[in-house]
Amino acid sequence: MKIAVDAMGGDYAPKEIIKGIELARDAYSNVEFQLFGKTDEIKQFLQNDSRIQIIQADEVIEMGDEPVKAVRTKKQSSIVLAATAVKEGEADAFFSAGNTGAILAAGLFIIGRIKGIDRPGLTTTLPVVTGKDAGKFVMIDVGANADTKVLNVYQYALMGKYYAQNVHKVANPKVGLLNNGTEADKGDMNHRKVHDLLAADKDINFIGNVESRELLNGAADVVVTDGFTGNAVLKSIEGTALSMLKLIKSSILSGGTKAKFGALMLKNTFGDIASSMDYSKYGGAVLLGVKAPVVKTHGSSKAPTVKNTIGQIREIIDSHMIADLNTYLTDHADDLKQIKDSIKSGK
Template sequence: MKRIAVDVMGGDQGPKAVIDGVLMAREELSDFTFVLYGNEDQMKAHLPENMKQIEIVHTTEEILGEDEPVKSIRQKKDASMVLAAKSVKNGENDALLSLGNTGALLASGIFIVGRIKGIERPALMPVLPVENSDKGLTLLDAGANASCKSKHMVQWAEMGSFYSQSIRHVENPRVALLNNGSEFDKGDELHQEVYQLLSDRPNINFIGNIEGNEVLQGKADVLVADGFSGNVMLKTLEGTASTIMGVLKENLLNNGLKVKVGAGLAKPAFKEISKQFDMAIYGGAVLMGAKAPVIKVHGRGDGRSIYYAFHQVDEMLKQDLVQQVKQAFDKK
């Protein structure tokens, strides 16, 4: 049996989204037990009659979006996220999933679940949809670290390669570095150093630098970024896509009847795009370097996003990804 601890309190929709996801995934993941941490009263309305594979752990506290991460996990000892993390630390459960406060989840992953020996700086790793590939682009660090050293970024390249290979089934993943130009000497000292270190690693298939405008072009399988610019890049990408689609929609609806009719006829094309850039199918962002799978699902996530995140956890446990990383870094 695989036991997954789910913090049901953090998402925009509250427990509903999580329970929807559980009900969608339950049959397919018949060896899963979904252990739901949260306020039982708030869960009640959404729970099914048949509680097969579902366990409830009633909690009385909750970490809020505005809470200061490290402080809140120390002070709110009975928060759903904290108790769920502790259950993974104790070995009661195998993985942790939350839609809540990202900083607090990172802190829970690092300080409660714990770091793998040898990994100094765990990284936040989402997988992005890109053109010309259904394998996605594995990005790390998307923002767990506001500053870092070159050696950390090399570890991220290695962990990203493991993930891309084992979970996204990419053979010999192409690893690129997010930089401000294509040549080897681009960027500040940090990025020049990382370029050199990655070039020298026989176990990393390093293909060089990638600039912001190339991220979606499917040129790489793993993208290594310092946590600051990785965060800026990811948010810019999401914001630009959302702004363009929003403005497009507005213009299709407010430029007269002819345009509106045209938009109706062209709908299959818009659906096709949403499908091509559907981030949910890749699951949540993983805290790579933690001693167990720790998954952050977007606060806006719905049942479908959570369904895919459960499948992602399933694959991570099946492939024993954490063990792979442990072994690789224990040798060093």
């Protein structure tokens, strides 16, 4: 398999991107890479070009660039050229740590939507940190669409189900709707409509509404929500985890000799806690609903996270989940059209 990489995207690009790609190249013998970027800068950090092809990109889409405009005007940028390689069948997936909006725009406008999906959704994998079955779950959408309709959230559930089944290997994933209470009549009118749609779909193992406080306790295998709420919840989880670790460290440093001695005794435990909250080990955020894997990792990602994300992309390609989703949408086209028509008519 071949992965097109935006080597210039991210706070530490191209150095950490290239280091991560080399780690992934050494770990996965069946993966080849196309590095799109400024050739001279890439060669400064590349130690070994085995299974790595460098492709010159004269332009870079910066973090502050307006996404859609940048994708349309910077035709020779590393993001646009990498996405184009996937569109033209020269690569199987597109990876970047760069401008999120530009990555989403490139995935949507260059690679293109899967027929039957109205709006692709951005999904991430988060940890389950309690219980003997502590593991991970999928949340979608976490920021691709700020304004989301009922049909979009219903389609997120379908895509999240296929991701959990094919990539996480969950046989019959539990799907929950993020809401402000677990009762069926909670939330605004749109949430109630989504709830009823999911509850009526026999192909989805819908468990009802879930609250944000229960997410890390394993409330569901797939959590669906609108992009605005999902992004806010994701940042809240990340911020809370970082703040709690800082609070513990501060308390230890100000607690005297006994506190420091106790911390030394619990050093491995603190390490386990930090590791369990680190969702970057699961890879990046995946744009589901486009014709090929488009994966975005955090702008501050360094080499280990890049390597983990390549492992995630490899699993997605191996799983054939996009082909399976395509087949489902084709086979159920009439049923999905009826659902869309019923939403439009308000029934």
